[in-house]
Amino acid sequence: MTQASIFLVEDEALIRMMLVDMVEELGHRVIAEAGSIEEARSLAEIEGYDLAILDINLQGTNVHPVAEVVKSRGLPLFFLSGYGSVGVPDGFEGMPVLIKPCSLDALKRMIDAVLPNGEPEKPQDKPAGAS
Numbered sequence: 001m002t003q004a005s006i007f008l009v010e011d012e013a014l015i016r017m018m019l020v021d022m023v024e025e026l027g028h029r030v031i032a033e034a035g036s037i038e039e040a041r042s043l044a045e046i047e048g049y050d051l052a053i054l055d056i057n058l059q060g061t062n063v064h065p066v067a068e069v070v071k072s073r074g075l076p077l078f079f080l081s082g083y084g085s086v087g088v089p090d091g092f093e094g095m096p097v098l099i100k101p102c103s104l105d106a107l108k109r110m111i112d113a114v115l116p117n118g119e120p121e122k123p124q125d126k127p128a129g130a131s
Contacts, residue, residue, distance in 0.1 A: 004115060005031040007049040009040040009066060010080065011058040015100065019053070019080075019107075026108050037061050044069040051115055052077040056087045056097075064089035076114045 006023055008030050010016040020030045032047040034040035037058050044052065044066050052070040054063045056079050063079070067089050070077045078096040079088060085097045098110045 004028045004050040007047055007052040008033040010055040011035045022104050022107050037065060040066040041069055054079050056081045062087060062089055067092055078110055078114050
């Protein structure tokens with residue numbers, strides 16, 4: 001598995017800390033995190049990341065502006081929600097939604113499913129017999 005750089009958006013500090021721990025336990029790295037739309041939109045534009053994990057509802061505001069930035073950069077994302085797919089931003093219907101709270105295994109499956117080929121970037125093929 002190749003380590004992915006992850007941008008995490010979650011407004012509940014304790015849940016965000018738990019998710020950071022879980023992402024790191026899976027061997028990935030959270031390179032930026034945000035708890036508000038304004039902060040998240042700014043970071044989504046400037047940070048270098050392989051995948052964005054976005055809470056749908058941030059302090060009563062839909063994460064749509066942040067999802068649009070991620071989409072415009074051509075980067076993969078999935079949503080987090082305690083309410084299932086309710087509130088998925090317009091234009092993002094059918095995108096994967098991970099239900100909170102989630103297990104480590106469910107988070108791993110979602111990250112693996114959303115990253116292209118299950119990896120943040122295409123791995124180099126090793127010649128036969130190489131270790």
